[in-house]
Amino acid sequence: MTNYELRDYPDRELLAMDLANQIAGELRSALGHRERVALAVPGGTSPGPVFDALCAADLDWSRVDVLLTDERWVPESSARSNTRLVRERLLTDRAAAARYLPLYAAADTPEDKLAGLAEAIAPSLPLAVVLLGMGADMHTASLFPGADKLAEALASDAPILLPMRASGAPEPRITLTAPVLDGAMKKHVVILGAEKRAVLKKARGLPPQEAPVNAILDEAVVHWAE
Numbered sequence: 001m002t003n004y005e006l007r008d009y010p011d012r013e014l015l016a017m018d019l020a021n022q023i024a025g026e027l028r029s030a031l032g033h034r035e036r037v038a039l040a041v042p043g044g045t046s047p048g049p050v051f052d053a054l055c056a057a058d059l060d061w062s063r064v065d066v067l068l069t070d071e072r073w074v075p076e077s078s079a080r081s082n083t084r085l086v087r088e089r090l091l092t093d094r095a096a097a098a099r100y101l102p103l104y105a106a107a108d109t110p111e112d113k114l115a116g117l118a119e120a121i122a123p124s125l126p127l128a129v130v131l132l133g134m135g136a137d138m139h140t141a142s143l144f145p146g147a148d149k150l151a152e153a154l155a156s157d158a159p160i161l162l163p164m165r166a167s168g169a170p171e172p173r174i175t176l177t178a179p180v181l182d183g184a185m186k187k188h189v190v191i192l193g194a195e196k197r198a199v200l201k202k203a204r205g206l207p208p209q210e211a212p213v214n215a216i217l218d219e220a221v222v223h224w225a226e
């Protein structure tokens with residue numbers, strides 16, 4: 001059974017401020033022990049307000065590597081690009097000094113660029129901090145229930161990155177695998193709204209093949225607001 005802490009916030013604004021402060025504190029503390037540290041963040045609809053607060057945090061961003069937990073295989077010009085969200089809302093203000101490690105490069109499929117993208121990420125691992133989201137179908141990053149490479153991505157010997165295709169995802173994806181995400185020194189999950197809270201409860205006890213979010217929940221902190 002996964003063991004996580006659930007923090008309730010009175011509203012989304014307080015959640016975003018408090019979570020950004022926690023992540024900033026964890027990055028500062030990690031920078032006290034290592035020359036460079038890595039922060040992985042999700043795309044989608046939930047993390048924007050956290051990014052808006054985190055980008056102003058007073059820390060040595062020039063020693064921080066920022067990467068996504070997963071990317072949709074679309075160019076940055078697409079409104080669905082997770083990179084676009086990160087560039088517009090996280091890599092601004094003080095955080096503009098961070099180094100961005102992309103999970104996308106122009107090519108028809110993720111397979112075309114997989115090796116090079118993974119090679120660029122490898123020296124930054126393990127992640128100091130990961131922030132994840134969760135979809136209403138219990139996916140996290142691009143670990144979707146029923147996805148073509150889910151079993152490979154959940155395996156303890158999974159590579160750093162895998163391409164992923166799933167009926168719940170309109171385009172091909174590329175994702176950090178479960179051991180990379182779960183191996184982060186600090187893990188946070190942001191979920192918003194009553195529906196996702198009920199989904200999280202329902203996920204309890206299910207195997208990660210059915211509820212992929214369970215692959216990363218152990219010892220994570222889940223931040224929730226209505």
Ligand SMILES: O=C1O[C@H](COP(=O)(O)O)[C@@H](O)[C@H](O)[C@H]1O
Binds near residue numbers: 044136142
């Ligand atoms: O497609 C994705 O979905 C999840 C959840 O997104 P949300 O909009 O329901 O918050 C997200 O964590 C992931 O990074 C993204 O690629």
